[in-house]
Amino acid sequence: MEKKDPFDELLMHCLDDTKARVYDNKATEGKKISNLVNCMNCKEVIYENYRYCPNCGALTVDDSGEATNGFNPLVMQKKIFRVTLLELDRDFNLNGEYFTRLKVRIENLTEERIHLSLTFVDSVVINNSGRQFAPIDNEEVDISDMFDSWFYLYPHAHRDGVMIFPEISERIKSVYICCNPQNTEEEELFRFIFE
Known part of the structure; x- marks a missing residue:
């Protein structure tokens, strides 16, 4: 029996999981939506809950200038x-x-x-x-x-x-x-x- 690539199996699992979900637009009513902010390094617009800037790779920082959570590899x-x-x-x-x-x-x-x-x-x-x-x-x-x-x-x-x-x-x-x-x-x- 041919051994399956674990990465391919993960992709298939994710695909099946996505198909199984039922999306309800009302589920987000009353919930806080992430705000957009500017990266402190490159000024690219990103979501405030990002742990790193997808544009330049810089750490996201809070108001005090301290890095929050660190780079997400x-x-x-x-x-x-x-x-x-x-x-x-x-x-x-x-x-x-x-x-x-x-x-x-x-x-x-x-x-x-x-x-x-x-x-x-x-x-x-x-x-x-x-x-x-x-x-x-x-x-x-x-x-x-x-x-x-x-x-x-x-x-x-x-x-x-x-x-x-x-x-x-x-x-x-x-x-x-x-x-x-x-x-x-x-x-x-x-x-x-x-x-």
């Missing part, structure tokens, strides 16, 4: 890898030039050591107008001593990595992270969508 899991989107910094300053920095945690779910590159050809950031941005090779901007672009992932271990993209002025719509281990033919694509 996004996690996706497939057969080989679990990927957590830890940080999205659109104003990363490096020697006077600005870039978009994406910090991820990649976990090896297999029993084998995996050789992995973070300068994935198929990884992209897409802005609201649909333009795609590919990661910059760490050696192009002389940051190879700051961030590893190649590393080994041991069984059931994780490692944090950083990808640098060109400066993106528009709001970011989605991020595709392609994990292509060097010792296998399988690659996994993770798509994070910012609503």
